[in-house]
Amino acid sequence: MANYDNKTRKQNLVDISSNQQVKKFYNKKGRTKRITCLVLSIIFLLSGGAMLYYYSLLNSLNFDDFSTPSSNKGSANNTPSANIEGSGTNLSISEGELLQHPKELNIMLFGEDNSHGDTHGRSDTMIMMTIDNNHKKLKLTSFQRDTYVYIPGHGYDKLNSSYNYGGAKLSIQTIESNFGIKIDRYAVVDFDSFKKIIDTLGGVDIEITQDEIDYINYQMYKNNQTSNPTTITDPPGVVHLNGQEALWYARNRGLSKGEDGNTIGLDGDDWDRTSRQRKLLETIFDSMRNADLGQIVSIVSSVGPLVTTNLKKDEITALVSHALTYLTYDVEQYYIPETGLWYYDDNTLINGSYASTIKISDLNAQRMAFAKFVFEDLVAVPDNTDNIE
Numbered sequence: 001m002a003n004y005d006n007k008t009r010k011q012n013l014v015d016i017s018s019n020q021q022v023k024k025f026y027n028k029k030g031r032t033k034r035i036t037c038l039v040l041s042i043i044f045l046l047s048g049g050a051m052l053y054y055y056s057l058l059n060s061l062n063f064d065d066f067s068t069p070s071s072n073k074g075s076a077n078n079t080p081s082a083n084i085e086g087s088g089t090n091l092s093i094s095e096g097e098l099l100q101h102p103k104e105l106n107i108m109l110f111g112e113d114n115s116h117g118d119t120h121g122r123s124d125t126m127i128m129m130t131i132d133n134n135h136k137k138l139k140l141t142s143f144q145r146d147t148y149v150y151i152p153g154h155g156y157d158k159l160n161s162s163y164n165y166g167g168a169k170l171s172i173q174t175i176e177s178n179f180g181i182k183i184d185r186y187a188v189v190d191f192d193s194f195k196k197i198i199d200t201l202g203g204v205d206i207e208i209t210q211d212e213i214d215y216i217n218y219q220m221y222k223n224n225q226t227s228n229p230t231t232i233t234d235p236p237g238v239v240h241l242n243g244q245e246a247l248w249y250a251r252n253r254g255l256s257k258g259e260d261g262n263t264i265g266l267d268g269d270d271w272d273r274t275s276r277q278r279k280l281l282e283t284i285f286d287s288m289r290n291a292d293l294g295q296i297v298s299i300v301s302s303v304g305p306l307v308t309t310n311l312k313k314d315e316i317t318a319l320v321s322h323a324l325t326y327l328t329y330d331v332e333q334y335y336i337p338e339t340g341l342w343y344y345d346d347n348t349l350i351n352g353s354y355a356s357t358i359k360i361s362d363l364n365a366q367r368m369a370f371a372k373f374v375f376e377d378l379v380a381v382p383d384n385t386d387n388i389e
Helices: 006-012 038-044 048-055 161-179 191-200 210-222 243-251 270-287 293-306 313-321 363-378
Strands: 104-113 122-132 137-143 148-151 155-158 185-190 204-208 237-241 330-336 342-350 353-360
Touching: 104 161, 104 191, 104 363, 122 161, 122 270, 122 363, 137 270, 137 363, 148 161, 148 353, 155 161, 155 342, 161 185, 161 363, 185 191, 191 243, 191 293, 204 210, 204 243, 204 270, 210 243, 237 243, 243 270, 270 330, 330 363
Parallel strands: 104 185, 137 330
Antiparallel strands: 104 122, 122 137, 148 155, 204 237, 342 353
């Protein structure tokens, strides 16, 4: 964005230095686009030559109506938004708008655990992928599920509870209102679909440790998914995983000795799990850079019915048209809360019971750090001159 002057930037960006009033909402302008998941994004970005064929397959997708679009500027709709107004100073655009830029696209990805039969299930994976055309990067941001946040209409609770209460729509509303960045699109893949997608891709070759191998073997055997207690016999290093093995890799947050009767005990926590999830997505992306047309056609026809999305057909075509460009982008990773900006609270009162949560010690600093990762030098600096850094 070398041609952007300060005035133009201010028209597109908001100073997010304030963290007050996150419970309030404004009616966002414009219409909401239909949205897809990362897997489909990767697939559709890979080959412009497949456009005519896969367009005929789009009817197999599970389209989800996220909101009622509005053609009237400023009129109300059901799109989640956030009021991030503060003391009334240092806003680059009108108060109440989310931080966004026309050359950056944020896609929210949810991995759903619906094994308990709930209406919306639980979201074990919450990752925002940013297609950053300003800096030629793809960015993956994980949100810790136990982060203590305000959930619109439900009060303060763990972040992943927002998905259980209201699915992707409420989760996006919660993330936007707490962290101040507009999420443009979203999609949901449940565990069964995830396994099928990985198997459709022919599995994944990923570098793993001996502890990660032991964890996968233990879970596979314990859950009767194999009769062999050592399904993976390869040494640590690059190992080929099928869909079920990749799912256990992505869900691995360690294993306390004696938990579920195990005798191994493996170090780890939810921070490690989210790191593995980002690493897996990046590995899948890298492995598909050289996919040929036949592979793309096969993947699209197989993966289409496995995701729930509200992406419109013409938007898929637009993604494909930029395939060669996106495939050259570097991948960067981030997580929320950031190191140094959070602490554990083992006695958080939620709905009458005490729970262990992750509390953000400085929401103002976290919002700014998040914005700097996503938008980098395009973020307005909260000073008296309103200059752009």
